[in-house]
Amino acid sequence: MKNMQKLDVTKLKEFENHPYKVKHDDEMEMLIDSIKEHGILSPIIARPLENGEYEIISGHRRLFASKRAGLTEVPALVVEMDRDNAAIALVDSNLHRDNISPSEKAFAYKLKMEAMSRQGHRTDLTSGQLVPKSDDNRTSAEIGEPYGESYKTVQRYIRLTYLRPKLLEYVDEGRIAFTPAVELSYLNDIEQQDLIQTIESEDCTPSLSQAVRMKKLSQQGLLDDDKILEIMSEEKANQKERIKIPTEKLRKYFPKNYSTSQIEEAIIKMCEAQYRKKQQQKER
Numbered sequence: 001m002k003n004m005q006k007l008d009v010t011k012l013k014e015f016e017n018h019p020y021k022v023k024h025d026d027e028m029e030m031l032i033d034s035i036k037e038h039g040i041l042s043p044i045i046a047r048p049l050e051n052g053e054y055e056i057i058s059g060h061r062r063l064f065a066s067k068r069a070g071l072t073e074v075p076a077l078v079v080e081m082d083r084d085n086a087a088i089a090l091v092d093s094n095l096h097r098d099n100i101s102p103s104e105k106a107f108a109y110k111l112k113m114e115a116m117s118r119q120g121h122r123t124d125l126t127s128g129q130l131v132p133k134s135d136d137n138r139t140s141a142e143i144g145e146p147y148g149e150s151y152k153t154v155q156r157y158i159r160l161t162y163l164r165p166k167l168l169e170y171v172d173e174g175r176i177a178f179t180p181a182v183e184l185s186y187l188n189d190i191e192q193q194d195l196i197q198t199i200e201s202e203d204c205t206p207s208l209s210q211a212v213r214m215k216k217l218s219q220q221g222l223l224d225d226d227k228i229l230e231i232m233s234e235e236k237a238n239q240k241e242r243i244k245i246p247t248e249k250l251r252k253y254f255p256k257n258y259s260t261s262q263i264e265e266a267i268i269k270m271c272e273a274q275y276r277k278k279q280q281q282k283e284r
Helices: 026-038 060-068 083-094 102-118 135-147 151-162 165-173 178-184 189-202 208-219 225-232 247-253 260-283
Strands: 002-008 044-048 054-058 073-079
Touching: 026 060, 044 083, 054 060, 054 073, 054 083, 060 073, 083 102, 102 135, 102 151, 102 165, 135 151, 151 178, 165 178, 165 189, 178 208, 189 208, 189 225, 208 225, 247 260
Parallel strands: 044 073
Antiparallel strands: 002 073, 044 054
16 A cells, blocks of 8 residues: 655664765755755655654665755655565665665665564575575575576675675775675674784775685684784785775765776876876977
């Protein structure tokens, strides 16, 4: 059952433990300005709760922007839906975004996996993937199919949810690549904290080979802070010559939502443009 309503913004609640981050960045400012001028063009989707409030399924960013724009009511499509179906709809309504971060995708896949598992989904008839016969593998295949990702990729993303928040932040920023991050997710909590301290003190991040070695030592019960420091202190080929500029000194020159890798790419493009300009001046 669905019906369109005008809802008080104080009655709308975030979906509990939803995986998507609502950032007050340049894109959000544009959305706030648009809502001030045109209102909400696409209604929020929410489900009613027993206490008279409504849980958002789609529209967390629109609600945030609406509040900042001074709205007290917003148009909402109210849908009768149980928690698990709402979780699946929540994930599906956002996974198509181009700028979704690895951590958002990881927790989204995990949320959908848990919801589908509770529903007892039969996924025997998944697409053309050759999927080993286990419930988790079949569910992973069904989750990844609409987005062109294999069951293994889905499971690897879910592994990222075992990382400490700071390591996940490094992954989102591009400081730690996806594949090494998956390997690091097998380290226990203390080992991960030791790794974070080493990354911060030594200003370095693990390569895939280093991450694999740390995972192996962890499984053998031989990984401690000294061993992590020893591994991370090794000079990698791509680190032999590099200029170090603290990220905080650069961030004020770029949009707030830029990752470290995006900042690096932008700097390289500016350098290339400046180089071409000088070359053209020499040729005159």
